[in-house]
Amino acid sequence: MHEERWPGEWMRGVLSLCVLRVVADGPTHGYAIAGRLAEAGLGAVKGGTLYPILTRLEAEGLATAAWEAGDGGPGRKVFTVTEAGVTALRQRAEQWHVFSERAAGLLSSPAVPA
Template sequence: MTAATWPTSWLKGFLEVAVLAIIAEGETYGYEITSQLEANGFGAVKGGTLYPILGRLEEAGLVQTEWRAGDSGPGRKYYRLTPDGGAGLHERAATWRAFSDNLTALLKEHS
């Protein structure tokens, strides 16, 4: 399912895990992450939403970054998962599955 706009509070809560999962697929940079988020049905996520999340992931040591010169223009900041990031993603995936199972069970009669 795709939606142009998910409830803001949902995105606020869960976008970080989605971003982490995208970075886990391979080294990537900001603009590519927004494209991936859109392709995965999360809608068009703005830079103003994405970069603070990336900043928090970096602060927490879940991703490491490197600036590299682009073909043209002001260069790109590449993001790569750290071992801590891999472990963190694994843990969050399990927690999310448990949470979503509970909610799905609860909502069964209403959907």
């Protein structure tokens, strides 16, 4: 299967919201988050991109992180959405839908010849 490579500016614009959405599904860790993003068709998101987003979400009070013991291996950091995160997710998702619909409307209008 061919994997899409989305423009970086598009990913920067929506990736934090998508990460928050995945975390809102229940406590999860970075590897699982990256897997869900890939399954959703957003492509491979590397740790160097993902973990700073998770750190920002935590700093904003939208997610919490706790270390969980590993089963016979190293522990891992597990992220959980906060009540503020649920509220922010709802608001930001609504804003994203409005924004993307407006952009799509503009892009679908015929170009005016020069």
